[in-house]
Amino acid sequence: MSNPTVQAEHAKQNIKLAVDNCIFTVKDGKLFILLIKMKSKLQGMWALPGGLIKDTETIGAAAQRILKQETGLSDNYLEQLYTFSQPNRDPFARVISTAYFALIPDANIELKPSPKYDDVRWYPVKKLPELAYDHNHIVKYAKQRLEWKISYTNAAWSLLPEKFTLTELQKVYEAILNKKLDKRNFRKKIDKVGLLKETKQTKLEGAHRPAKLYEFSSKKKKIVEII
């Protein structure tokens, strides 16, 4: 550190670095996002689950750590979204936050509210409350990315259980894109992409023909035009 200018700049900087997670799931054909209810600062407001990163971890690792804390899940689709840096985004300190977004399968997950928060809940993204900080803005950004991801990559797979029917898959797409899709055309495309394989099992649910169950032939992330 022989350069005094750099040293001076270093000394001056007084900024904290955080991560905020946009954790999505689809349930009953509706898109949900995980929110927490804040204690202490901004008490009672809903916000994205997040936290400061540690000196020795990457931001991605921090996001994963927090995802696991909130949902118990690991090894999911998790992707850096954007770094938000408005100086006044946090009224209490200069905090720059890197947002991540994660997709988790239909969540009959035991949410375990950590002592850090007053509550944890899945909120339908169509009717979000006013969130703390710039989190409404972050969620808006995340929704756009999600739409893109689901249309152009195989990320949808992360929202489904191990085995699923084609109708369930289609419902995931419809929930995220917020529009109806044609059943036959949808199946043609899925078939063309060729990432699914039939299982011998079927799913019987209600008074109608049982549906074939499918699984992924590979779980690698791919860029594939789907819709």
Add this chain to the structure above:
Amino acid sequence: MSNPTVQAEHAKQNIKLAVDNCIFTVKDGKLFILLIKMKSKLQGMWALPGGLIKDTETIGAAAQRILKQETGLSDNYLEQLYTFSQPNRDPFARVISTAYFALIPDANIELKPSPKYDDVRWYPVKKLPELAYDHNHIVKYAKQRLEWKISYTNAAWSLLPEKFTLTELQKVYEAILNKKLDKRNFRKKIDKVGLLKETKQTKLEGAHRPAKLYEFSSKKKKIVEII
């Protein structure tokens, strides 16, 4: 700051925040990136121009400030790329860096090496030297994004002067995508997108038919499938 946990975390964090710019241009049908030669730390190595962000500015503003310092240019296409956070990416301190990328028009720009650096140069991206920190990695990432941008948005316009010929435009695409394009199909697509308007001027250059000059009918950023 009533929560002692948060306070403790705050107190512990010892991370600096920087920005690194990937500034591209196309010259003579080749893609270039702006690099600086380092003084002091890692002396003699080439690196992306960057610097620490200030307590009162956004990261984007920092990127713009640095772009202006290096090239004198402002008001260009400038976009956040990714935030790189490997704990060991900077051997001297924990520095997390948000990379930006910028496109500037064919650069007969007076590069003014700031006293911070030993040299500033345009490097052809096809033969980059080994760069400082994780900058080779950042550039790789930036190249991918650039390919995508040029294919699916009107970002190419940022690489051209006010008025330009269709062949010049095509050369920009060919340089970035690193492949030849069909002249007639290219022009059909450009025409369909409808963002250009003819001027009455032509450009005469060498012993052949002069080319019509075009300009943009709008400079707004748009998402448009082009190639």
Add this chain to the structure above:
DNA sequence: CCAAAAGTGTTAACGCTACACCCATGT
């Protein structure tokens, strides 16, 4: 008149969209 880049249309293959009926099951 020759060299060099500018400019210009057509055809064939492919992909996308719209659309309607039979199937397997539970009650």
Add this chain to the structure above:
DNA sequence: ACATGGGTGTAGCGTTAACACTTTTGG
């Protein structure tokens, strides 16, 4: 037998990719 969602094919249209010759200029 009927109600419910599962499952399947085709025709028309638009988009893309491949391809070659004429035009305008300077030398």
